[in-house]
Amino acid sequence: MKKILVILIFFIGQASWAQTTSPSKREVIGRDIGQLKGIKISGRIMDEITGEGLVGATVTVPELDLTRVTDKNGGFELLLDRAEYTIQFRYVGYETIDYPITAVGDGRMTIRLIQEDFQLDDVVIFGRDPEKNIRSTDMGAITLSMNTMRELPPFMGEIDIVRSLATLPGVSQVGEASSGLNVRGGGVDQNLIQFAGAPIYNPSHMFGLFTAFNADVVNDVTLYKAVVPAKYGGRSSAILDILPKAGSVSKWGGDLMLSNYSGKISLNGPLIKDKVSILGGFRISYINWLLQSLSNPTVRNSQANFYDGNLVISAPISNKNEFTYSYYTSYDDFAFASDTTISWRNTAHSLQWKSKLSSKLSFEALGYYTLYDYGIFNLSGISDFEINSEIQDLGGKFFLGYNFSETSKIVFGGEYKQVNIQPGELVPKGTQEDILFKKVQNEAGREAGIHFQHDFELGEKFGFAYGLRYDTYQYLGSRVVRQYAENEPLSDGSSIGETSYKDGEVIQTYGGLGPRASFRYSLSKASSIKLGYNKMYQFIHLISNTATIAPSDVWKLSDNFLGPQIADQYSLGFYNNFKGNIFETSIEVYYKDLQNVVEYKDGATLIMQNHIETELIPAEGQAYGVELYVKKNLGRLTGWASYTYSRSLRRVITPYEEENINDGEWYASNFDKPHDLTLIGNYKVSTNTSISATFAYSTGRPVTFPEAKFEYSGINLAYFDSRNQQRLPDFHRLDFAVNFKFKGQGRFFDGNWTFSLLNVYGRRNSYSIYFGESDGSPPQALRLAILGVPLPSLSYAIKF
Known part of the structure; x- marks a missing residue:
């Protein structure tokens, strides 16, 4: 022995x-x-x-x-x-x-x-297999490393993860201050954004001006927009999977970045040398000086603050087992000059265990807890109040993988989660009697899913990936549910009674099979054709009359009035690389059919609504488009060009004519932008200097303008006819950045200095258009622009 x-x-x-x-x-x-x-x-x-x-x-x-x-x-x-x-x-x-x-x-x-x-x-x-886009069966799976994102002009001095993804085909945002992503005609709530496996409900700072993720603690980002692997569920459009870095188990180090808008620091090293590592990161804003320098008195007298923090503890206790704990938090508050403050906070914990049971068998388990709370506060001294809401998400999942060979593998798994929502609680502050306490009924639901997926190849020409996921969902008490008269629209007037359900009692159940499949045929080592199909279910909805996530929005679970969203997507793509993989090209076409998309009635009241089913209408949707992508991977000049032609449409037809929208005809969704073009370039001037630029153009998003105005009881009111029949002016913007890498004698100057200029030619892109009254003249259209002037930034980053 x-x-x-x-x-x-x-x-x-x-x-x-x-x-x-x-x-x-x-x-x-x-x-x-x-x-x-x-x-x-x-x-x-x-x-x-x-x-x-x-x-x-x-x-x-x-x-x-x-x-x-x-x-x-x-x-x-x-x-x-x-x-x-x-x-x-x-x-x-x-x-x-x-x-x-x-x-x-x-x-x-x-x-x-x-x-x-x-x-x-x-x-x-x-930085990856240069032929992966040709040989894999993945469709619409995009992974961006931090090195790739660093080549883009920074937004206000920082790498922006969400905005980086918006430069890719089929991915867009509705404006310069918008949070979340619109993927292939889907709303922002139709994307599952998860950090270290835990869902994040609001991925933004300052209403979307900053992304709420510190790039220094992120390892890579993967977006699934076409054929989503069967292990993911719960959303009907896309999955954004963000993985944090692990700290070093051998030595201490870190990153520091300072800009004229924000600063951040991260530190990592061994807790137990060669066994357990820790990584921590913190980011904070100091942007109020910019607000106070603006000419608009309302903005000048406002204040904005945000921060976010991360902690990752990784314990690779052996070659076969590794534990990782991740903590994430972010906080925002924005105080308007009118003494109204809006705030929101994300908190997420996750614990992951990865085990290699044998050379072919692997196991992974993950548990998480997420809290998203948001509120509106008015402390003006007149009718003071506070509105609070929150979402709690607690769940776990496991995966069991088996590799039959290098070209054949299968994954089984399951998932369970419980979601609790407090839609809103109005709390009077002070002694005013005109505001009374009000609380919207809490909601609770649980989801469970089982799935499997098999990926394999048949020779060099054929590749297959197929999977099946079954999702089940239960809407739970305690809750008082209304009954409404038959053959009448849901309204306060058609209510005929109520039923009370006890805590944990099942009120409604939904479920369904979600098959996924993709097929690849290689025409040569440099080109292939792929075909894919994807079906997904979504049991939570963002109830909003805006085009982006806002703290005043309402998250709503599927119940006995509102069914789950269901999406069927079909994709076809051609992929070709040139000149030894220096150039990477693709063209993809897709069609997506949507059921039970949520729309709101004309004149709906969504905030603090105890019976919100009376304000909503189920709609059907369709989205289709073609995506072109050309990327240059090597040389002094690198970058990509992406163009998307797409449509995102909605239709509402009910048995009641007064509830139909636009007479039951198809109309554009809030984020329908038919033309979307992005050009990215990065030129390496020398070893230590590079120049990058981004140009973006897109069709203006749909809006609804009033057709006329009328007077009622001495008050001027606007008259609206058809929804989303007008558009904002087209969007276009040029951003520019120069990066200098210094290696001097002084430690302070041994870092990267980046100067960027957003909106180089000062385009006043319209985020919204509203109408104002002036004596003796008709109503005037007024434009709200977020970045109406060139915006410079200077940042300094160092590794230590």
Whole structure:
């Protein structure tokens, strides 16, 4: 036994020595010296400085024309025959390493890559498998690394995750101060945004001017907009999965960034050396000086504040087990000059366990808790009040994966969650008698889902991915539910009684199967055709008469009056790479059918509404479009161009003519923008200097203007006819940035200085248009522009 232990220690020492030296040939030796085939080489690729795993790095064996991409932890596996090989390790922005090895038996290695400066134009470095877009069965799955986002002009001095995604085809926003994303004709509530597996309900600061995620603690971001893997559910449009970084287990380090609008710092290092790491990040704004410098007296006398924080503790206790705890919080408040303050807060906890049960079998479990609370406060001294609302989301999920081979894998899993909503509570402040306490009934629901997915390839030409998910949902008491008269619209006047349900009692149940499938046919190594289908269910709705998320909006669960949203999407795409993957192109077309989309009645009252079903109407929707994408990956000039032609339409037909919208005809949704063009360019002037620019153009979003005005009881009232029949002026804007990397003698100046100019030519893009009265003249149209002038920013960032 002692001899065996000595031999094993010797072999482990040899593998460790191979990682830190560079001989012309290395032997990977393991527990089975005699095997000739099926030798497993596994390992992890890490950043030399921070120790964090590099997601999406490529591991290539040229002799076998074999390429693998590292997983979420930077891990990889290769199955080789007993022979000599040269393994290449590559990641964008890092030095490429070639490892000659002799594969004798199973072995494991740790590769540490060092960041490099791009000095030669002919150095070819890819941050992922350069042919993944051709060979995979993924449709509409987009992963952006932080290195890619750093090439974009920063928004007000910072990398903006959500705005970076909005530069891609099929993804848009309704304006310059809008939160969330509109993906392929879907509303912002139709996207599941999750950070470390926990859902986030409002991903914005300052009504959308900033994204509520600190890029320094984010590892990568993946958006699924077409065929969504079966392990995701609960939303009908898209999934945005944001993964945090893990701290280094070997040394301490961090990041610091200061700009003229905000500042942030992150710190990471070992809690227990080589076993447990911690990463913390904090960001805060100091933008009030800008508000106070503006000419508008209302804005000048307002105040805005926000902050967000992160904590990640990672414990890779062995090569087979890893635990990760993640905490996220964000807070905003905006005080108008009228003494009305709006605030909102996100809080999320998640705990994840990953286990490798065998060479082919893996297990993952995750539990989370999310709280989103928001409020409106009026402390003017006259009719003071406070309105509070909140959402609590508690759930867990697990995944069991089995790899039959390098080209065939299957994943099973399940998910359960409980959602509790306090829609609104009005609390009088002071002694005024004109405002009374009021509380909207709480809501509760639970969701559960089971799923499986199988991905496999048949030779080099064909690839398949198919899956099935079953979702079930229950709407729960305690609650008092109205009954309404038959053959009459739902209204206060048609109410005929009430039914009381006890706490936890099931009021309504929904469920359904959600199949997903995609097919890939490779025309050559550089081109392929893909076909996909996706069906998803959504049991929570954002009730709003605005085009973006606002703290005054109402989140509503499906009940016995409002069914779940159901989306069926069909996609077809052609993908082609040119000149050794330097150019990446694609064209995708899609059609999406939507059921039970929520619309509101004309003149609806949505805030503090105890029976909101009387204000809502179920609608049907359709969205279709074509997306063009061209990307240049290498050279001094890199970037991409994306163009989308799309339509997002709604239709409301009810048995009651007075409830029909636009006479039952199709009309544009609030976020319908037929033409959307984005041009991105980044030019490396020298090793230490780069210039980037973004130009965006889109059709103006639909709005409803009054057709006339009339006087009633001495009050002028507007008359509205058809909904969303007019549009705001077209949107276009140019942003520009210059980045300087200094390596001087002083530590303070050894960092990145970035100067950016948003809205270079001062375009006053209309966020909204409203009408004002003036004596002796007809009503005048007035335009609200968020960024009406060029907005400069200067930021300094350093790693330490």
